[in-house]
Amino acid sequence: MAEQDRTQELQAALEQALAGDMPVAIRGGGSRAHFNLAPGDNPLSAAAHRGVIDYQPDELMLRVRAGTPIAELETLLAAEGQRFAADIPQPAEHSTIGGAIACGWDGPARPAGMSLRDTVLGCRMLNGRGQLVSFGGQVMKNVAGYDLSRLQVGALGTLGVLLDVSLRLLPQPECTENRSFTVSAAQLPDWWEKLRALRPLLRASCFVGTSGSVDAGGLMEGKLHLRLSGRKSALKAALQKLGGEPSAFDWRALRNLRHEFFSAPQLACVVLPHFAELDIPLEETLIDWEGARIWVPNGDGVALQRAAAKRGGFVRVLRGPTLPVANGAGDWPRRIKDAFDPRGLFNRELFNTYFGGGQACR
Amino acid sequence: MNNNSSQLLHKLRQLLPRERLLTEREQLAPFESDALPVYCERPLAVALAESEEEIVTVARLCGEHRVPLVSRGAGTGLSAGAKPHGRGILLVTAPMDRILAINTHSLTARLQPGVPNLQISQVAVRHGLFYAPDPSSQIACSIGGNVAENAGGVHCLKYGVTVHNVVGLRLVTWDGEILTFGGECLAQPGYDLLALVHGSEGCLGIVSEITVKLTRVPAETRTLMADFASIGAAADAVSAIVRAGVVPAALEMMDALVISATEAFCQAGYDLDAAAILLIDLDGDPLEVDAEAALVEAVLRKFQATRVQRAQDEDQRQRWWKGRKSAFPAIGRLVPDYYCIDGTVPRHRIGDVLQAIAEFAEGYRLRVANVFHAGDGNLHPIIMFDGREPDALERVEALAADILEYCIQVGGTITGEHGVGTEKFNQMAIQFGDAEIEQFLAVKNALDPHGLLNPDKLIPSLAHCREYRVLRKKHD
Numbered sequence: 001m002a003e004q005d006r007t008q009e010l011q012a013a014l015e016q017a018l019a020g021d022m023p024v025a026i027r028g029g030g031s032r033a034h035f036n037l038a039p040g041d042n043p044l045s046a047a048a049h050r051g052v053i054d055y056q057p058d059e060l061m062l063r064v065r066a067g068t069p070i071a072e073l074e075t076l077l078a079a080e081g082q083r084f085a086a087d088i089p090q091p092a093e094h095s096t097i098g099g100a101i102a103c104g105w106d107g108p109a110r111p112a113g114m115s116l117r118d119t120v121l122g123c124r125m126l127n128g129r130g131q132l133v134s135f136g137g138q139v140m141k142n143v144a145g146y147d148l149s150r151l152q153v154g155a156l157g158t159l160g161v162l163l164d165v166s167l168r169l170l171p172q173p174e175c176t177e178n179r180s181f182t183v184s185a186a187q188l189p190d191w192w193e194k195l196r197a198l199r200p201l202l203r204a205s206c207f208v209g210t211s212g213s214v215d216a217g218g219l220m221e222g223k224l225h226l227r228l229s230g231r232k233s234a235l236k237a238a239l240q241k242l243g244g245e246p247s248a249f250d251w252r253a254l255r256n257l258r259h260e261f262f263s264a265p266q267l268a269c270v271v272l273p274h275f276a277e278l279d280i281p282l283e284e285t286l287i288d289w290e291g292a293r294i295w296v297p298n299g300d301g302v303a304l305q306r307a308a309a310k311r312g313g314f315v316r317v318l319r320g321p322t323l324p325v326a327n328g329a330g331d332w333p334r335r336i337k338d339a340f341d342p343r344g345l346f347n348r349e350l351f352n353t354y355f356g357g358g359q360a361c362r
Numbered sequence: 363m364n365n366n367s368s369q370l371l372h373k374l375r376q377l378l379p380r381e382r383l384l385t386e387r388e389q390l391a392p393f394e395s396d397a398l399p400v401y402c403e404r405p406l407a408v409a410l411a412e413s414e415e416e417i418v419t420v421a422r423l424c425g426e427h428r429v430p431l432v433s434r435g436a437g438t439g440l441s442a443g444a445k446p447h448g449r450g451i452l453l454v455t456a457p458m459d460r461i462l463a464i465n466t467h468s469l470t471a472r473l474q475p476g477v478p479n480l481q482i483s484q485v486a487v488r489h490g491l492f493y494a495p496d497p498s499s500q501i502a503c504s505i506g507g508n509v510a511e512n513a514g515g516v517h518c519l520k521y522g523v524t525v526h527n528v529v530g531l532r533l534v535t536w537d538g539e540i541l542t543f544g545g546e547c548l549a550q551p552g553y554d555l556l557a558l559v560h561g562s563e564g565c566l567g568i569v570s571e572i573t574v575k576l577t578r579v580p581a582e583t584r585t586l587m588a589d590f591a592s593i594g595a596a597a598d599a600v601s602a603i604v605r606a607g608v609v610p611a612a613l614e615m616m617d618a619l620v621i622s623a624t625e626a627f628c629q630a631g632y633d634l635d636a637a638a639i640l641l642i643d644l645d646g647d648p649l650e651v652d653a654e655a656a657l658v659e660a661v662l663r664k665f666q667a668t669r670v671q672r673a674q675d676e677d678q679r680q681r682w683w684k685g686r687k688s689a690f691p692a693i694g695r696l697v698p699d700y701y702c703i704d705g706t707v708p709r710h711r712i713g714d715v716l717q718a719i720a721e722f723a724e725g726y727r728l729r730v731a732n733v734f735h736a737g738d739g740n741l742h743p744i745i746m747f748d749g750r751e752p753d754a755l756e757r758v759e760a761l762a763a764d765i766l767e768y769c770i771q772v773g774g775t776i777t778g779e780h781g782v783g784t785e786k787f788n789q790m791a792i793q794f795g796d797a798e799i800e801q802f803l804a805v806k807n808a809l810d811p812h813g814l815l816n817p818d819k820l821i822p823s824l825a826h827c828r829e830y831r832v833l834r835k836k837h838d
Contacts, residue, residue: 056708057605058601058605059601059708059709059739060604061708081607104549104554106548106549110548110549111548114526115548115549117554118525118526127801129800131800131801133797133801134794134798135798137773137774137775138708138773139706139708139738139773139774139775139778140706140738140740140778141514141518141706141735141739141740141775141778142706143511143512143561143775143777143778143779143780143781143782144775144777144786144793145782145793145794145798145802146561146562146566146805146806146820146821147512147558147560147561147562148558148801148802148805150525150557150558151553151557151558153554153557154552154553154554155553155554170609172607174653196578199578200580200581200646200647201647201650230647231647231649231650231653231654233650233652233653234647234648234649234650234653237649238647271547271549273465273467273468273545273546274465274468274469274546275467289548292548312468312546312547313545313547314545314547314551325551325552326551327542327550327551327552328541328543329541329542329552329553329555330535330541332541332553333552333553335808336553336558336805336809338808339804339805339807339808340801340804340805355553
């Protein structure tokens with residue numbers, strides 16, 4: 001694996017930007033930019049800052065530079081019978097761990113396990129004063145100081161240049177099996193409930209459906225795919241009870257947003273507290289997170305946002321017109337941004353698009 | 363009392379009923395400290411809040427009059443994080459103890475901040491659910507305090523600490539604004555302010571409502587106990603279990619001192635000849651638990667356990683755990699005073715850190731008992747002493763400082779779950795450099811611009827840090 005410590009170069013580039021009051025667009029591999037996340041002009045790339053700093057299988061801990069491709073890390077961990085504790089989407093082979101932290105996205109296995117944010121133990125970064133700062137650490141439990149490392153997850157690089165991150169790992173499951181079921185939309189709510197009982201072994205679930213024929217009353221029908229993992233004996237017994245067809249569903253493509261479903265010109269996901277009908281006619285849909293995340297191609301963003309809000313959820317638009325930010329955090333996002341980046345140099349456009357609208361809700 | 367304070371008290375008297383605004387000396391006495399009473403101070407007044415509106419009222423008035431505001435729940439904290447401010451108001455949210463809703467679809471519970479931790483599970487169990495983080499004080503400690511400290515517990519190895527189990531918060535700012543972070547979903551848009559608030563020790567705002575994630579009660583829980591002839595062997599077994607691909611629900615260690623103290627206290631059934639005991643919970647699918655129990659037993663034997671037992675029934679299981687949970691009162695019976703600290707180290711360093719602690723203790727003529735969350739590397743050395751001896755507390759504090767700084771040295775941290783509070787204020791200067799402290803202070807200043815919320819806790823000033831570092835250098 002390529003090893004390169006570019007801390008000094010990144011620090012020098014940042015100092016130059018600070019001296020010239022030049023905004024910078026922090027980027028990694030760029031594999032997520034086309035999901036409404038282009039960081040803007042004047043790029044400061046951390047992609048060359050890569051390599052493993054510390055991997056201790058006994059500690060279930062990996063400390064790694066931000067520009068390291070996730071795929072390479074997965075190979076390294078698998079050789080020791082381990083994996084990331086979170087399910088991390090990788091839109092491209094070269095998708096970096098730093099980019100994953102910046103976006104804070106989670107794959108279909110999120111409900112059964114931890115979010116990426118949950119697995120962050122610490123980080124080192126450059127803040128907007130040009131200072132090199134470290135927060136958290138490499139141990140499992142740590143409450144010294146404010147948790148500024150988890151705050152970086154999903155911050156889209158607006159608070160600083162992430163240099164390295166320490167992540168919690170888990171052992172690989174002993175074995176994994178996939179099953180599929182043909183299911184109509186009307187049966188779905190029962191299925192999501194039923195899956196709860198499978199939880200210790202259920203790794204991920206996903207329904208892919210399209211509007212049914214006129215015969216089916218136009219109702220949506222499709223396939224429910226389940227991924228189970230655990231000890232061999234337990235899995236065997238559970239599968240016998242569960243039934244279903246063996247499945248070749250491509251979970252990797254789903255996690256990495258490379259399933260054909262995600263190629264629509266417009267793409268959004270609705271995140272809900274639990275499965276609920278949206279009362280919006282959909283041509284096709286993909287639902288994961290045990291019903292709590294509904295993917296919608298070519299939907300009306302504003303209508304989706306209204307429907308989501310009514311049910312205690314929110315919408316994330318990955319392709320298509322972005323939506324105004326709606327949250328109850330008051331002016332905290334602006335204040336926190338100022339505390340890290342007083343001159344407002346980092347990823348300005350992303351900040352305005354995704355964090356700037358809080359005031360409207362006061 | 364200055365003019366500002368008397369005006370504030372005058373207004374508070376108009377807005378809060380008499381029995382919930384305490385100003386008399388004898389009324390204030392029980393609130394002078396949290397569960398670390400070596401640090402105490404009498405506040406100007408204690409306000410007992412019964413609603414979010416009352417929190418808002420108190421915060422707004424304190425903000426207007428620039429009077430410090432310390433908030434607390436049940437006061438079971440172990441780092442003097444809820445020690446009152448001598449010129450400030452102590453706002454107690456313990457009376458807000460209602461479970462507002464349990465949602466069996468989203469598997470969440472919406473709670474007022476004063477709900478005792480254990481009560482959540484006692485109610486949720488009717489739906490086959492429980493709230494996973496289980497600090498030792500769970501009978502008494504409140505969920506609001508758990509958020510402020512990011513509390514952990516015995517079962518955090520598998521289920522995570524408070525921050526992993528909270529999906530939504532309402533928070534009152536220094537000037538009385540109500541903010542909402544997260545909701546009931548497994549994700550949230552915007553900055554992860556839930557993470558920022560957890561462990562912020564009441565320095566950024568006052569938590570007025572919490573939505574927690576509930577977990578399904580596992581179909582099977584099995585407890586194993588292993589005896590070891592040395593602490594080192596037990597410590598090696600801890601790493602080996604994790605390395606073998608098993609994540610136990612709990613993995614706890616006790617040393618000989620704790621074993622004998624708890625045996626005398628509650629007859630848990632521990633082996634008095636063991637130098638160390640590991641107590642291990644495995645839970646989940648029954649067949650999976652079977653497979654993992656066999657795996658763990660094999661590892662324990664390979665790593666020189668002198669005896670490995672499975673709890674035969676629920677009664678035995680409960681007895682074993684009762685011993686673990688009674689460790690502190692059991693030690694308390696042996697000595698006039700004890701002082702518990704809370705560092706985390708990498709698992710593979712547990713053995714040598716325990717060795718170092720014993721050596722440090724000898725140098726200060728003190729004894730240390732160890733009972734801790736071995737799976738997380740989260741140590742809780744209990745320093746035993748007699749406060750009546752003239753220099754005892756000084757020696758204890760010096761030993762605690764040495765232990766915490768050794769934790770930092772081996773790649774760990776000064777606190778895993780008890781918080782910094784007043785107690786570890788100095789050690790922050792050792793764990794962090796000026797740049798980090800400056801960043802912490804910038805966040806604090808951005809969200810509490812007049813420094814009114816729990817002043818002089820958690821983050822020391824740069825000047826304080828520099829002073830302490832000089833002092834420690836002299837000590838070396």
